[in-house]
Amino acid sequence: MRDPLYFFNSLLDRADMSLKRTDDWRDRAAAELMSTVLGRAQIQGDVLVMLEHLPEVAEAVTGAAGRARSWHRLARGGRTAAEWIPRGPFDAATLRLPTSKDELDMAVHAAASVLTEGAPLWVYGANDEGAGSAARVIEPVMGSARTVESGGRCRVLEAIQPAGAPRVGGTLEDWRLCTPVEFPDGLREWISYPGLFAHGRVDEGTQALLEAMRSTSMTGQHILDFACGSGVVGAFLAALEPSVLVDFLDVDAVALAAVGKNLPGARRIASDGFAALEGERYDLIVSNPPYHTGKAQTPEVVEGLVRGAPEHLEIGGSLVFVTQRRLPMGALMASTFGRVEVLLDAGPHRVWYGEK
Numbered sequence: 437m438r439d440p441l442y443f444f445n446s447l448l449d450r451a452d453m454s455l456k457r458t459d460d461w462r463d464r465a466a467a468e469l470m471s472t473v474l475g476r477a478q479i480q481g482d483v484l485v486m487l488e489h490l491p492e493v494a495e496a497v498t499g500a501a502g503r504a505r506s507w508h509r510l511a512r513g514g515r516t517a518a519e520w521i522p523r524g525p526f527d528a529a530t531l532r533l534p535t536s537k538d539e540l541d542m543a544v545h546a547a548a549s550v551l552t553e554g555a556p557l558w559v560y561g562a563n564d565e566g567a568g569s570a571a572r573v574i575e576p577v578m579g580s581a582r583t584v585e586s587g588g589r590c591r592v593l594e595a596i597q598p599a600g601a602p603r604v605g606g607t608l609e610d611w612r613l614c615t616p617v618e619f620p621d622g623l624r625e626w627i628s629y630p631g632l633f634a635h636g637r638v639d640e641g642t643q644a645l646l647e648a649m650r651s652t653s654m655t656g657q658h659i660l661d662f663a664c665g666s667g668v669v670g671a672f673l674a675a676l677e678p679s680v681l682v683d684f685l686d687v688d689a690v691a692l693a694a695v696g697k698n699l700p701g702a703r704r705i706a707s708d709g710f711a712a713l714e715g716e717r718y719d720l721i722v723s724n725p726p727y728h729t730g731k732a733q734t735p736e737v738v739e740g741l742v743r744g745a746p747e748h749l750e751i752g753g754s755l756v757f758v759t760q761r762r763l764p765m766g767a768l769m770a771s772t773f774g775r776v777e778v779l780l781d782a783g784p785h786r787v788w789y790g791e792k
C-alpha cells in the first residue's frame with residue numbers, strides 16, 4: 437500500500453521546481469582563463485594537470501609543446517580515476533580549485549611534492565568558490581601566491597616552487613583522518629580523507645537513511661551501496677545483518693580508497709552512476725546520493741539512480757535512498773516503481789522506498 441503521505445508529496449513535487457541542473461559556467465570560465473595563462477607561459481616540459489575534467493587545459497599544455505599528465509580523482513565520463521597524483525618530477529602543475537579547504541591543502545602539498553625547483557603551480561577557479569582566499573592555503577607550502585590572470589568572475593593564482601621545499605604531505609596516507617563512529621556492533625575507528633563527504637563524521641541524511649533501515653529484513657541479500665563515500669551506509673547494514681554481501685560504488689577514487697581501508701576485502705566499483713555496472717543485479721540498492729558538486733546542482737545523479745535502479749535490481753528487489761524533502765522525487769518514483777513508500781520524513785530529509 438502506498439504511504440498516505442505519498443500523494444501529498446507528489447502534489448508538492450509538481451509545485452517544487454528545484455530538481456534542476458545549474459549551469460557549470462564556473463568550470464568553463466576557469467578552464468578558459470587557465471588556458472590563457474598556459475598559452476602565455478609556453479611550458480615545454482612535463483605538466484601535471486590536476487582535478488580538471490574539461491579538455492581545454494590539457495590541450496593548452498600540448499598546444500604549447502608541453503606534455504600533459506592528468507590526475508582525475510573522479511571516474512566521470514568513463515575516465516580512469518586514481519587516488520593520488522602520478523609520480524613526478526613535473527616542470528609545472530595546474531590545479532582546478534577543489535571544493536573544500538582541506539582538499540585544496542592536500543592537493544597543494546601533493547603538487548609541491550613533485551614539482552622541480554622554480555616550477556610554477558597555478559591554482560584557478562571562480563571567486564565564489566574561494567579563489568580569492570586560496571593564497572592563504574597555498575602560501576604556507578609554496579611561499580608567495582599572486583593573481584596572474586582574472587576575468588569572468590574567476591582568477592588564476594601562481595606560486596613558484598621554492599628551493600628545498602619540504603616534501604611533507606606527499607602521500608594520501610599523510611592525510612588520513614580517523615574518527616570513532618558508532619555501528620550496531622560497536623565503535624570503530626573510521627577512516628576518511630580530505631574532500632570526502634561528511635569528512636570525519638556521519639551526516640544527518642545518512643543517519644536518517646540508517647534509522648529508516650533498522651527494521652528492514654535483509655537476510656542473505658546482495659546489496660549495492662551506491663555513491664558510498666567512505667562506506668558508512670554499507671558498513672552499517674553489514675553490521676546489522678552479517679549475512680549480507682555489500683558492494684561499494686562511487687565516482688571518487690579517494691572515497692574508494694577509504695572503503696578499502698575501512699572494509700578490507702570489500703568489492704569496490706569506480707563508476708559514474710551505474711555506467712560500470714553492466715548486467716549486474718542486486719536485491720537492494722541503498723544510497724545517500726549527491727545533488728550538488730561544488731557550487732553546481734547536479735540532479736542527474738539522483739535521477740540516474742532512480743531511473744537506472746530497476747535494471748540493476750532482481751524482481752522484488754528494492755531501492756532505498758535519502759534526499760532533502762525539497763527535492764521533487766515523487767512523480768519520478770511513481771513512474772519507475774510498482775510500489776513506492778516514504779519510509780521516513782525527518783527534519784529536512786525524506787527516505788524513499790521503491791520496489792521492482
Ligand SMILES: C[S@@+](CC[C@H](N)C(=O)[O-])C[C@H]1O[C@@H](n2cnc3c(N)ncnc32)[C@H](O)[C@@H]1O
Nearest residue numbers: 633642663664665686687688708709724725726
Ligand atoms: C552525499 S555523499 C554520500 C556518501 C556516503 N554514502 C554517506 O552517506 O556518507 C555522495 C557521494 O556520491 C558520490 N558521487 C558523486 N557523483 C557521483 C556519480 N556520478 N556516481 C557515483 N557516485 C557519485 C560522491 O563522490 C560522494 O561520495
